[in-house]
Amino acid sequence: MAPRVTARDVARLAGVSQPTVSLVLSKNPTARISAETRARILQAAEELRYSPNLVARSLVRSRSYALGIIVPDFRNPFFADVVSSAERVASQAGYAVLLCEAGESSPARYLEALHERVIDGVIIDAVGASEVDSELLDRTNVVLIDQLPGRWPGVATDAESAGALAAEHLISLGHKRIAFIGPAIDAHAFRMRERGFWKGLSANGISLPSEYLVRANATAIDGRAAMRSLLMLESRPTAVFCVNDVIAIGALKACVAAKVKVPSEISIMGCDDIELAQLVTPELTTIRVPAGELGARAARLLIRAIEGEKERKSSRPLPVSLVKRGTTATAPEESQ
């Protein structure tokens, strides 16, 4: 591998000192450099194809121009969307993005690793982010996604409304026997969706008997298993709300396999509106949650905080909306 071209090499070629090169190329506005010298340096840099060593710059400035992003599972389309949007914003602003996939374990390990790398900030959309030792969070810029509101700025979706909208939609279709496939893990947004759903039901005098509450991990496989157990109940629900789309699609799959007609025999709703929701048959009725927007906002908020703009508060939760498609319909006639 060819040895790196350094600012000193450029200086030598241009017949100036290294600091002068640095002054010209790092665009320090207070620098007083003659047009002629500047031109000579720029040409030398061009000629040698010089590019600055960001590691050296990071060391002296204590900044890495890099962000971390911690998500539970990158293969979940929702998070892929968050990350993708965040990456776009970050990279346009000149920041690199370090990807961390925490699974369902605590992001603490990754926070430690990111700190060693003198990261400028970190976006955390991972289970249990708000339970992390606050020392870890206080020593860098942090933006939390969909976490319990706390001392740190965050962006969130209106998860409680998401649950409420789902409940209202199913109720408005005349359903009474409504089940919920909820989260197996203790993620804040999931908890809020659950709460909103529960409130929506009880506001309309509908209860959620314990056999109608099933928990599943956020995968299609687990969603399918959960739905199977619901289908085996003596008194089947006529509608099911799943805490996210991936689970809902698994649930839909279970119904298809069991030859239970969706939506005529049973209505299914998800939450997220991942792209896939439109690709299954029938298309999934769901609550749209703007994942991309979430990632982009988090990145913008973080970058503003890094670049010194007075610590901006978390903005209000992003609105969610009902997307009515083909998996919900009016409750079957009477199916005692």
Place this chain on the structure above:
Amino acid sequence: MAPRVTARDVARLAGVSQPTVSLVLSKNPTARISAETRARILQAAEELRYSPNLVARSLVRSRSYALGIIVPDFRNPFFADVVSSAERVASQAGYAVLLCEAGESSPARYLEALHERVIDGVIIDAVGASEVDSELLDRTNVVLIDQLPGRWPGVATDAESAGALAAEHLISLGHKRIAFIGPAIDAHAFRMRERGFWKGLSANGISLPSEYLVRANATAIDGRAAMRSLLMLESRPTAVFCVNDVIAIGALKACVAAKVKVPSEISIMGCDDIELAQLVTPELTTIRVPAGELGARAARLLIRAIEGEKERKSSRPLPVSLVKRGTTATAPEESQ
């Protein structure tokens, strides 16, 4: 933000010099340090919660313990899988992963940025990686995924066989009028799939008339549009092979919308075997391509190269296999 704890702070507390701390904590095996001093330093480090500044270490070692990974689009489940597996391998080996989404444009821009960061190596699974100015590739460790074989080590899938398997499967079911929804972009793996498919057809005396060759971008939306145009032909194909699953799922969607029965009226095949392939109805018949394995191998190969093991050659292509599911069936009786 609290000031960083440095090795010097640890040294002060332990009553030794900074280099001694460095010798102990960076585990240089040639160092001769008394057990007692070592213990004192370790305790001081613990007490101050010291963690080394990797930026400083990178500067002196000219290594960042970080890898880049460049993919076209990580919202595509195939690439999400590649990235996720690569990240797991890298992070277990102590490397951070810088994520780069290049779209369909050249990875050159990202290569430049990664070089400035003194990256240890980069995995490239992006369109046109092998056309990049070789200077850019030569100045760091590179592993290419699914690219034209060349001067750089790479990992690949047996894309030509993938196409051939698809052709054989459809032919074995008695199909004669077989269409292909091919790639709109010039990615090497896609080209090989196309070639294999074409060879498979012609080996069996079947030709691919130009109206049966449609091109689409690698999204479901475009796949749907492509299939719509096929459905409007006077002489419809009885089977369609799509260059990847995402397109195939869009194509399936188009058939469902047009009330064309799959697989009885038309068979559809994809390629990749993304998780989603099992979640659509009917389940997608496809060619399984081990995306996760691809990412993991690339990461391992790269890390070995970085850590000095004699430059290992690219391994042979990963095998692919037919996964028969519900979207293919014997050709309809005779549908002149």
Place this chain on the structure above:
DNA sequence: TGTCCTTGACAATACGAATTAGCACATACG
């Protein structure tokens, strides 16, 4: 007692850029 090892630590320096203070030189002014 003096020489030779060995052990254990440290001083000095490098890595590549950024930054601060200050030095020459030129120009302007009284």
Place this chain on the structure above:
DNA sequence: CGTATGTGCTAATTCGTATTGTCAAGGACA
């Protein structure tokens, strides 16, 4: 002619760690 005022650049230093060479102390040995 001597003093102020800029201008344009450089010398010196810093960031935090790694690494090389060196040096002092202590023991072994003749």
